[in-house]
Amino acid sequence: MPTRKVLLKYPEHLIKEPVLFQMAKQFDVMPNIRRARVTETVGEIVAELEGAADNLAAGIRYLEERGVQVQPLEGDVVE
16 A cells, blocks of 8 residues: 655644544545654644555645645655
8 A cells, every 4th residue: 555754744723633633534544653743832743644545645635725734755754
């Protein structure tokens, strides 16, 4: 199954919302969180998203429409 490595940057108003869970459930995408940094004002997650190509595209589009910045990553995501 295809996997995408991404950096997710959450705006402050979404930090406490289960946006990643909602995306995973709605689009049948399995997130594997590799690293996260969350404070009261900043939310960043490095994750691998696994699923069918169409589901990945729809899930990423959903995150972007909610206001999450999605940046593709390459290589090893664990530091």
